[in-house]
Amino acid sequence: MGSGPFQGNDGGIPFDEIILQQGELISDRLNILRQQQYPPNAQKGLRQFSLAEVAYFLGVTQSTIKKLHLEGKGPEPETSSSGRRSYTAEQMLELRAYLDTNGRPGKRRYLPGRTDGDELHVISVVNFKGGSGKTTTAAHLAQHLALKGHRVLAIDLDPQASLTALHGIQPELDSVSSLYETLRYDDERRPISTVIQPTNFPNLDI
Numbered sequence: 001m002g003s004g005p006f007q008g009n010d011g012g013i014p015f016d017e018i019i020l021q022q023g024e025l026i027s028d029r030l031n032i033l034r035q036q037q038y039p040p041n042a043q044k045g046l047r048q049f050s051l052a053e054v055a056y057f058l059g060v061t062q063s064t065i066k067k068l069h070l071e072g073k074g075p076e077p078e079t080s081s082s083g084r085r086s087y088t089a090e091q092m093l094e095l096r097a098y099l100d101t102n103g104r105p106g107k108r109r110y111l112p113g114r115t116d117g118d119e120l121h122v123i124s125v126v127n128f129k130g131g132s133g134k135t136t137t138a139a140h141l142a143q144h145l146a147l148k149g150h151r152v153l154a155i156d157l158d159p160q161a162s163l164t165a166l167h168g169i170q171p172e173l174d175s176v177s178s179l180y181e182t183l184r185y186d187d188e189r190r191p192i193s194t195v196i197q198p199t200n201f202p203n204l205d206i
Contacts, residue, residue: 030172044168044200048078048086057147058096058110065095074098089147089202096149112149135162146204153196154206155179167199167206 013021055062066085068074075091087095100110114120125138135158142154156163157179161171170176177195181188196205 027172030170031175046089046200048088049092051077051085051087054087054092054095057092057149058099060099068095068098073102092147093149093202110149113151134158135166139163139166142204143201146201150203152204154199154204156206164206167201167204169197169199169206 049057051062051065055065058065065074069077069085075087075094077085077087077091079085096110103110123141125134125141127134138154142152146152154163154167156171161178164171171178176197177190179192179195181190181195182192183189198205
């Protein structure tokens, strides 16, 4: 039935073994291509955020953040030659924690989270029609909630795993564990906590 790496079952090898071998070969070649294009330790980054964006995500005024910086409180932002301040997502978390700790008693909290008795919130983005924006909606919603200070776990149930790929994780590689490891019905089944991976957004895991 042909020759080469995708030859047929001329040697009596079980068909399922052939499929597995071909899948491993494809995965290896994809990994070689990825390593040729990107360094082995490459990770998807995240841009810095302007003062206005930081104020929006923290729910405070820009003058509040400026005052903290001038008083030497909180993280040190990057300042351009024109005086524009910008913060990383990690620094936004630091600012949020500082405001939450040093805010006035009785005022709202800056660190959102559950208290005793609160249930986990589950948001599902589902549609049987392709191309309806499920992945885009789920990605933007998860990222927005994370930047707002919520701890978010995104669960990618799409076989194409586009949501996973959007966050710099290569789902097509055999070395990357998937939800299959948590759903399989054999002795190698694993807890879901073992396949969770961090993303380039603080507070957002997938």
